Amino acid sequence: MKIMDSQSRPRPKKRWLILVGLFAVGYFDIGTLKSLGVFLEEMTDDLQTSLAVVGVAIGLCHGIAHCFAVVNVPLLKRFSAGKLIITGSSIAATGLSLIYFATSGIHFLLLMLLTGFGSSVVILPSHACVIDYFPDHFEIATTIVLLGSGVGMMTLPLLTEQLVMAYSWRGAILILGALNLHSCVTGLLMASSSQQRRVLGEPSTLAGRAQIGEDHEELVSLINEPATVDPHYIADDRNDDGVFCFIAIIARAAKKIFLDIFDIKVFRDCPRFITICMTHFILAVSFYGWIVFLIPNAEAKGISPGRAVLLTTIGGAANIFGRLTVGFQAARLNLKPQVTYCFISIVSAGAFFCNFFTKRFSILSCLAAINGFAIGGKVMSFNLLCKDSVSDERYPAALSFSSLAVGIGEAVGALFIGLLYDYTKSFDIMFCVLGAANILESCIIISPIIMDWMVAMVTPR
Template structure:
């Protein structure tokens, strides 16, 4: 029987492989907690060093996500994911050869660098390009893979650990992560239909837009009509039907940027015009100081160069979105605080059980319970938020309070089943908050720059990960218990719960002033 009539649409395949990629990423990270005791003994290092290494492996994948803003203007998501998969896998495999804590930190850092160009391109391409009509639900489904990975993969890795030791298990984990290559292979660039009916890939049009933008910014001071002609030649026009795709939004953003740059009446560009092309009379009439070896035109040239470099960096990484959308600062810092507590829960839930007198197998069961709740949280929150019953900021506040309660109650929980309940609570809250990072970016930013906002959310989460890993490990080394560490995590969650309510307060004040 022929299967040609039963072909699955590509976007569903993309959804499936993106789900699998997140499964591997977080399942691998969750499994690291199984190795901590053996690693501290074999590598003769501290828990804080190992916490830093594990935090870097996950943190770099998010911190360096900011590099994807310029990279995705040059390379396709497919190219980035495949290269990153190879680098990440090699980093995990080489970690098995470590003979000290410092070597282990370096190898895990390499793995994190590879993941940095895997996780973000896969996430944004699968959601914004393939599911622009069901963004919230697609984010929930894809990120549910992380919860499933945290629940199932540690059970497999525990068996590998008993059979081959932590070094052999790390090699096998590195081999498993080569499956990211399959994820990248299916990330075919979405094609756009232009006015003449020809089709070009997103990577090509995005690169053309960026080149046109850079060319215009370099000719500031020329006749504005010439600038506009250059814009018309370089930037493809965006159809209304294309604005629902990430590609169309990026081209629309480039057109808007060019309109701003070509406006020669603004003070900034007039000053730039004077710096780059100074009037001859102003140079001739300027007095020269005795003993001065640097001429006035040279100083102007250097000032213009500094101005150009700063402008290029700002445009390259789209830093202006913070100035144009100041309310985005609250979700940005909320994500940083979540990164601190997220690492605390995901890495130290098994060692916390061992510190309370339970076996690693029982600790793995706690991780499984938390992973199951993580799946429920990731899957439910997208569907709930898509109904607009409650503002996403209020949902985030409730989730932070739930996590704070679980962290605080750990200090006096002693029975195994009470730890299971707390793991379930924290797992649910953490899973839902992972999805909320993307939803908060979409809520705070215009549609055409949501992808860049998501990138900064990844970055903020990544900065918090190694901070949380090192801080909680340091507190454990000082006290030999996780009680104080989890209380600190509860305090951080309380602060984030208050912080994320400010956008709602600002919107309420603005509505009253009108």
């Protein structure tokens, strides 16, 4: 990954301008996803498709954006984050704008896949570069970056509603595509830096360089190992063991290259990171269900579309407050992110279950606020959990694998939730299932701490 050298970091004013740009990246990324719920039913009817197809398309869009995050690990070692953000945002904005011309659910699905592919090289670089620009204020800077998506969830759907009234859903999505080009400006600001950069993990000490030299020699020795095999044995057409031996050695060398490029060894060296990925997989299911079906759920309970959209504003405001609370308290206090995450998940589960018993707008507003706060806190904990479980050098890799888990979870969740609604025709049942998912999240994330506590209890002092 391209990272700032300690002697060539951007000027203080410039890095804060970059932080504002990264805030805007999250604003339009999640804000656009939330805004699709404003015209979800109108778009489904116009395209003559089912809610399941549209739901899967939206889920795959955001899911692919997270799934392809692992590709950013080798890309960030070769290109700067700014260049990747420029390329990705151009592709994503183009895909989103072309939905204006879609005439079927298949067209919508393919263009959302293109949008997701573009977003995949925007999201992770915009998050991972925070530790490069703000090593001294990581928690606060991360809070501000993640705050962008909360503000987008709150305000962009209101703008989208006015755009739909003025230009129909097609005109609205065309304008949303144009607005998403803003990320190019952020990328240009980052790429225009004349500062010299170094590759993440490139050692600044002689010991580090010696380690890379040893790894290189080991890799070369693996490839050159077939030279020790008896040539007469390999040339014998009646026996292919020599050929198989050569193929096996090449396979071992390729495996080592693959493991080094994508840093998959993080799972072996940090086994607790596995539980974090499992938690984030389930988080994606509940996150997708709430963010996409909050408005349709309210309308199904008899709430007018105008008032239903207000729930997104309430949820977005609470989401911002949740991110601020968890982020700044983590910077001030020594909070255990696993315990905080577990408590927030239990609170969110209760809000999802309560949705089954009410149709009143005031109560739905309270539930939207609770879920918004909870999801905001969990999204903020997402980055803190990754940083807490691995070293700073492996933070981008941990973030990419967590994003992969979120991407798979959103794709699976979109399909599952869409099919569940098509079968039950009930948002109440859907929200109860999302509540159960939050209970499962809390159990998984707290399990390592409980196991440590049990081991400490039985271990004699």
